[in-house]
Amino acid sequence: MGFGRSPQEKETQRYKMEKVTIRLEHEHSAKLLERSKKVLAGGVSSEFRKFNHPHALFYESASGVHIKDVDGNVYLDFTLSQGPMIVGHSHPHVLNRIESCMSKGQLFAGQHELEIELAEKLNRHIPSAEMMRFCLDGSTAVQTALRIARAKTKKNKFIRFEGHYHGWLDNVSWGLTQDEGNMGERHSPLAIPWTEGIAKGSQDEFIILPWNDIDLVNQTLAQHHDEIAAIITEPIMCNSGCVLPEPDFLQGLRETTEKYGMALIFDEVITGFRTALGGAQQYYGVKPDLSVFAKAMASGFPISAIAGKKQWMQLVADSRVIHAGTMNSACALIAAALGTLEVLEESGTHERIFRLGKRLMQGLERVSQETGQNLLVQGLGPMFHTGFCDLKKIKEFRDLRHYKQPKSKMFIQGLQQRGIRVIGRGLWYISSVHTEEHIDHAILMAKDTLNELKSSDL
Numbered sequence: 001m002g003f004g005r006s007p008q009e010k011e012t013q014r015y016k017m018e019k020v021t022i023r024l025e026h027e028h029s030a031k032l033l034e035r036s037k038k039v040l041a042g043g044v045s046s047e048f049r050k051f052n053h054p055h056a057l058f059y060e061s062a063s064g065v066h067i068k069d070v071d072g073n074v075y076l077d078f079t080l081s082q083g084p085m086i087v088g089h090s091h092p093h094v095l096n097r098i099e100s101c102m103s104k105g106q107l108f109a110g111q112h113e114l115e116i117e118l119a120e121k122l123n124r125h126i127p128s129a130e131m132m133r134f135c136l137d138g139s140t141a142v143q144t145a146l147r148i149a150r151a152k153t154k155k156n157k158f159i160r161f162e163g164h165y166h167g168w169l170d171n172v173s174w175g176l177t178q179d180e181g182n183m184g185e186r187h188s189p190l191a192i193p194w195t196e197g198i199a200k201g202s203q204d205e206f207i208i209l210p211w212n213d214i215d216l217v218n219q220t221l222a223q224h225h226d227e228i229a230a231i232i233t234e235p236i237m238c239n240s241g242c243v244l245p246e247p248d249f250l251q252g253l254r255e256t257t258e259k260y261g262m263a264l265i266f267d268e269v270i271t272g273f274r275t276a277l278g279g280a281q282q283y284y285g286v287k288p289d290l291s292v293f294a295k296a297m298a299s300g301f302p303i304s305a306i307a308g309k310k311q312w313m314q315l316v317a318d319s320r321v322i323h324a325g326t327m328n329s330a331c332a333l334i335a336a337a338l339g340t341l342e343v344l345e346e347s348g349t350h351e352r353i354f355r356l357g358k359r360l361m362q363g364l365e366r367v368s369q370e371t372g373q374n375l376l377v378q379g380l381g382p383m384f385h386t387g388f389c390d391l392k393k394i395k396e397f398r399d400l401r402h403y404k405q406p407k408s409k410m411f412i413q414g415l416q417q418r419g420i421r422v423i424g425r426g427l428w429y430i431s432s433v434h435t436e437e438h439i440d441h442a443i444l445m446a447k448d449t450l451n452e453l454k455s456s457d458l
């Protein structure tokens with residue numbers, strides 16, 4: 001079939017360094033932003049889009065690993081739209097899949113067969129996904145998982161970890177900012193709200209802990225287990241420094257949640273389909289009770305899944321836990337997910353994503369050494385993080401305070417000025433259509449940026 005290889009080969013043939021064209025002008029974007037600010041709050045539709053350089057930018061097209069802004073700058077894309085474009089932008093197989101169902105209707109307020117096809121596929125790939133429901137995004141899928149856990153255990157609180165992002169809704173919008181002096185002691189953190197307007201009392205729904213410390217989790221549970229319905233964790237702390245779990249941490253969570261009869265929830269919104277087709281639970285061999293998938297599932301179309309073991313999901317099947325949504329499972333969304341997963345199922349795809357990611361990580365480490373810089377490159381390969389820091393390893397959220405933020409930011413901006421687009425906080429994503437040539441070009445541009453930074457005072 002060759003869904004994955006053909007566009008990637010085409011991309012290799014087409015790719016020339018001059019494809020990345022940077023004019024360093026954002027005049028048209030600036031004008032659109034001014035116009036946009038009059039009608040869209042802050043000029044954007046998601047908070048994170050504000051943080052581009054030199055301001056929120058407007059884009060007009062994207063194909064494969066390239067994205068073009070309205071001023072004609074073409075970037076080699078490592079943001080992959082915050083993760084979803086794992087098979088590249090505008091993948092022809094995904095678009096064909098969507099097109100083939102569009103003319104037959106879009107949304108039926110009823111079931112259609114493709115939903116079963118998708119659920120069967122996820123059931124085959126994801127170790128713990130015996131039953132599932134589809135939603136529109138990661139944030140609502142997370143809330144569904146918490147609701148199921150509460151209903152089954154008849155307990156109210158959950159344990160979550162500092163620096164883990166589980167969406168923007170009230171009970172998880174805490175503990176995401178570094179505010180020295182206000183964070184409390186490491187062993188009993190104070191959760192700092194991320195935003196105004198959070199419902200009073202939502203901080204009573206959780207206990208927050210530092211990540212990667214199983215002894216502290218166990219001590220906390222020894223005291224509080226009769227209040228706790230679930231532990232929710234990103235299996236890799238992708239949102240704050242791309243920190244891998246310490247050996248046996250995830251297994252430790254599995255054992256302790258089993259002992260107390262509470263749910264272990266993996267938030268696989270980033271790790272799902274990226275670390276393996278079956279997510280981080282397959283990669284690390286630890287089966288949660290419930291897990292949540294979104295980003296890389298459907299090439300940017302809004303679909304997510306809450307999946308789990310039958311004994312937990314049965315509450316939804318029996319309507320004891322309500323899960324609903326007018327737009328859930330619209331035909332195009334399911335088709336986009338099927339198309340994306342079919343590309344990812346091509347043999348060797350994940351091996352390739354890992355290989356390219358590791359090549360890029362090692363290349364960045366090499367040029368950092370060559371230029372005498374302290375760039376810390378940390379992660380798995382399919383996604384990783386860069387920032388300047390004297391530590392050899394970031395282990396938990398509080399360690400992020402060691403990053404030299406202004407310099408890390410200037411590195412990302414310097415890369416952007418050389419046509420390499422990376423998420424502002426230093427997160428890089430690899431797709432199945434990146435090639436060795438793209439990776440080596442990015443390393444070259446990183447070296448150039450590092451040399452420039454060397455001569456600055458930072």
Ligand SMILES: Cc1ncc(COP(=O)(O)O)c(C=O)c1O
Nearest residue numbers: 137138139165166167269270294
């Ligand atoms: C780990 C994790 N969980 C949940 C979410 C929320 O997903 P969404 O933005 O689709 O609501 C995100 C988004 O970045 C995420 O990274």
